[in-house]
Amino acid sequence: MVVRLLELFLACAEDSSVKLIILKGKGRAFCAGGDVSAAAHDINQGNWKAAANYFRKEFTMNYVVATHSKPQVSILNGIVMGGGAGASIHGRFRVATENSLFAMPETALGLFPDIGASYFLSRLPGFFGEYVGLAGARLDGAEMLACGLATHFVHSEKLPLLEEALVKADSSDPAVISSTIDEFSLTPNLKKNSACHRLNIINKCFSRRTIEEIIMALEREAADRKDDWLSSTIQSLKKASPTSLKISLRSIREGRLQGIGKCLVREFRMVSHVSRGEVSKDFVEGCRAILLDKDRNPKWNPSNIESISDEMVDLYFSKVNDDDWEDLKLPARSNFPSYAIAKL
């Protein structure tokens, strides 16, 4: 699907009859991410390069979306996780609905928020991106709109009319497309217990320099009062792969200062190391526990954050030491308007 999408995006860029791209899912999900069982299978067969080459194609597709000359409207009427975010969030318009459910759940899988997430998470308000990426927090459509992951919120029953209006508008002008979507949009209320009401505490805790300090800061807040959001956030962090947490935090922090291309190249080095499994084999273990055996009880190794040294983290950011393995080379992009690059 990744390869086919890439072909279609490239073909649409060349085809002057294509004015805009509408991307939607079929069924109850927009996209629940890459086929994690296939990745685990490749790595278990000793073929880490096959697993990592999947990311090579996927990240290239993410880059083409992010730098596309035609506006993309993604209709996020259901689950949007992992690879699903990569195919949509880099596009110009992201329409959430009452059925949207967004997450970057990778730290629970022994991976890290990839698909260019170090670019878009680091551009969310304050340290909200660190919270979403490290805790794997689930956001609904109203929260996606409030934090900027979505550009519009449209009730699902209006989607057929919206699509019809977009096709009728037949325009590449972002202002025309935006006002067309506006006609069907509303601003939904956030739930009373939404994380979006907790930006102060999120900024206070998730701005800390290390994972250990983030957890300690959350625990200090939790010591003073009973708060379900605090305890479930601490629990999510403690259940996640310690290695994933460490490399994810560094990746999001580096992403703050990098463009989308640099973020994807860095993330590709990181997934190559994750797939190769030199420091940790947590990705295979996470896939087993969450999606294969489904016991939801991964045995992480290293098992605690303190035992992961800076040198171990550094390795994930270094060039892969294998003569037959190349860094990600992104395709040259020309003739795309300036609005096509920075969308968040």
Ligand SMILES: CC(C)(COP(=O)(O)OP(=O)(O)OC[C@H]1O[C@@H](n2cnc3c(N)ncnc32)[C@H](O)[C@@H]1OP(=O)(O)O)[C@@H](O)C(=O)NCCC(=O)NCCSC(=O)/C=C/c1ccc(O)cc1
């Ligand atoms: C919230 C979900 C999406 C739906 O929950 P649910 O409504 O309770 O439904 P189920 O959990 O029962 O899911 C329905 C079926 O779909 C399967 N499934 C549900 N997501 C998936 C899934 N990403 N994969 C492979 N089966 C799945 C799930 O195992 C189950 O299979 P089965 O029991 O055989 O019917 C839940 O399944 C969930 O959290 N899924 C995991 C989401 C996730 O971690 N996504 C992947 C992020 S990482 C990524 O995108 C890249 C991966 C990758 C891929 C290849 C590579 O070489 C390298 C990397």
